[in-house]
Amino acid sequence: MTTVNGAPAATGTQLLVGGRIHSPTAPDATAMAITDGTVVWLGGDRVGRALHPGAEVVDLGGAWVAPAFVDAHVHATSAGLLLTGLDLTGCASPGALLEAVRSAEGPLVWGHGWDETRWPGDRPPTRAELDEAARGKAVYLSRIDVHSALASSALLDLAPAARGADGWSPDGPLTRAAHHHVRGAAKDAIPAPARRAAQRAFLAHAASRGVASVHECAGPDISGRDDLADLLAGADGPQVVGYWGGLEPIDLPVRGLAGDLFVDGALGSRTAALCSPYADAATTGALYLDAERIAEHLVACTRAGLQGGFHVIGDAAVAEVVEGFRRAAEVVGVPALAARRHRLEHVEMITAEQAALLGSWGAVASVQPLFDREWGGPSGMYAQRLGVERAAALNPFARLAAAGVVLALGSDAPVTPVDPWAAVRAAVRHRTDGSGLSPRAAFTAHTRGGWRAAGVDDGLTGTLQPGAPATYAVWDAGELEVTAPDSRVQRWSTDPRSGVPGLPSLDTAPTCLRTVLRGRTIYDKG
Secondary structure: OOEEOOEEOOOOEEEEEOOEEOOOOOOOOOEEEEEOOEEEEEEOHHHHHHHOOOOEEEEOOOOEEEEOEEEEEEOHHHHHHHHHOEEOOOOOOHHHHHHHHHHOOOOEEEEEEEOHHHOHHHOOOOHHHHHHHHOOOEEEEEEOOOOEEEEOHHHHHHOHHHOOOOOOOOOOOEEHHHHHHHHHHHHHOOOHHHHHHHHHHHHHHHHHOOEEEEEEEEOOOOOOHHHHHHHHHOOOOOEEEEEEOOOOOOOOOOOEEOOOOEOEOOOOOOOOOOOOOOOOOOOOOOEOOOHHHHHHHHHHHHHHOOEEEEEEOOHHHHHHHHHHHHHHHHHHOHHHHHHOOOEEEEOOOOOHHHHHHHHHOOOEEEEOHHHHHHHOOOOOHHHHHHOHHHHHOOOOHHHHHHOOOEEEEOOOEOOOOOOHHHHHHHHHOOOOOOOOOOHHHHHHHHOHHHHHHOOOOOOOOOOOOOOOEOOEEEEEOOOEEEEOOOOOEEEHHHOOOOOOOOEEOOOOOOEEEEEEEOOEEEEEOO
C-alpha cells in the first residue's frame, strides 16, 4: 500500500473533468484520470468518460489544475506560533510593539516580525522599555529575519549563559550565541501540546495555499530534536521533508544535514558575512564556518549518501562555501559531489563565476523571492545595510539559473509568508532588471524545483503527466496566459493548442480550491 507521511494514499480511479489541466504532454487537456494516487491519463472530457466508465467523476467547473507547490524552506513551529501567537509584522513603531506585549497573556510571550528599518528613528525598544511592558513575563520577540531578538529580563533569568556570550547586548537586541541561548530557553518554555498545535496550524495553512510539501529546516539552535520528531511524525497535511542544520548525524529520518547549518547570519541583523563593511555600521558580520569545515562536511555527507548544505547569504560566506566545494571536489571527485545535489539556502550575494562553479558541482539554491519584494530596491533595507550598488546585485535568480544551479523557491516562513503566487510574481518582477525569472521558470522552480531539491529528479514528480504522482492543486484562476520566449503574451482561450501550458496572469491572485498529495486531499475549500 502506498503511504504518505504514514497515511494511506487514495485508491481507486477518479476522473476530473471540465477543467484546464497544466500538463507538459497535453497542454489542451480538460480531464485527468488518477488511479491509486498516480496520474494515468489526460485528454478531453468525452474520451475520458469513455475510457474510465467506472471512475468517480469530479466536475471541476472550469477550474485550473496544476502541480502543487513545494515550499523549499520553512520553520513550521515558529511559523505556526506566528499564526497562533504574537504577530509583530504589522507594528509600525516601537510603541506599537510594546503595546502588543502589554496586551499579551500568559507567562511566556512569543512574538515575531518586528523590523526597525521601517520605524521612525530606526531603533527597537530598549530592554528597560520591554521590561516595563512585560510586567514580569518572559518575552521573546524575534526580528523579521530571526537572526536577532529582543528578550525581557525575566527570559534572561532562564538563560543565564546569554549574558556575556558572543552577540550579548545589555540593552539592545541579542544576536549570535546570545540569541541562541534565549531562543532555546523560550522554546523550552513552550508546552509540547502548544508546539504541536502550532505545527498543525502551519501545515493546514500551507495546504490552503496550494502547498503539498514543505522542507523543514530544523537544527539545534533553531527548533530542536523533539520539535522535528513531532513534525515528521504527523500524518496529515503536506509532506514534510526534514533537514537538520548540524554537522553531526541525528537519529531521525532526515533528507540531509543541511538547511540552516549556518555559515553566516542575516543582512538585517548585520550578521551576514561581508567582504567589505556594512554601509551603516562598522562591522563585516559573522562567519561561523570556514572553507575547511565546509569541505569536511560536504565530503562526509557525500560519502554517507546524504545531502549536505548550508545557510549562506553574504559575499564573504559565499566565497568560503565555493572554496569548500572546490576542496571537497578534489577529495571525492566532481561526479560524486554533484550526484548528491548539496543545497545552499538563500545565497543572496554571488558572482557569475561563483554561480558557474556551483552549477558544475550540482548545487541546489533554495531561494526566497519575497526577500527582494520586501527589502530590495534603492530605498529598501538591503540598500540601507549595503548601499544601493551592492544591494542591486542581491538575489540574482537569472544568473543562478543560467549557470545550471537548480532553483527551488520557498518562503523561509515565518520570515516571509507562505504565499506561492506572490513568490512567483516577485521572482518575475525582480527589483533589479535582468535578475528575475520568466513566469514559467519561476512556477517550475516553485513546483518541480522543490522536489528536485529534495533529491526527487525522476522527470515526473512535480508535473502532471501519465506516471506522475497525483500531487496537484485546483485553482479559481481566471483566464490563463501563455508567455512566449520573447515575453509576448497570448491568451489561453484564443490559442489553446499553442503547445505550451498556460499560467494565471501575474496581476491576479488565484484562490486555492483543493490541494491533493498523491491522490489524497489535504485541503478542500468547500
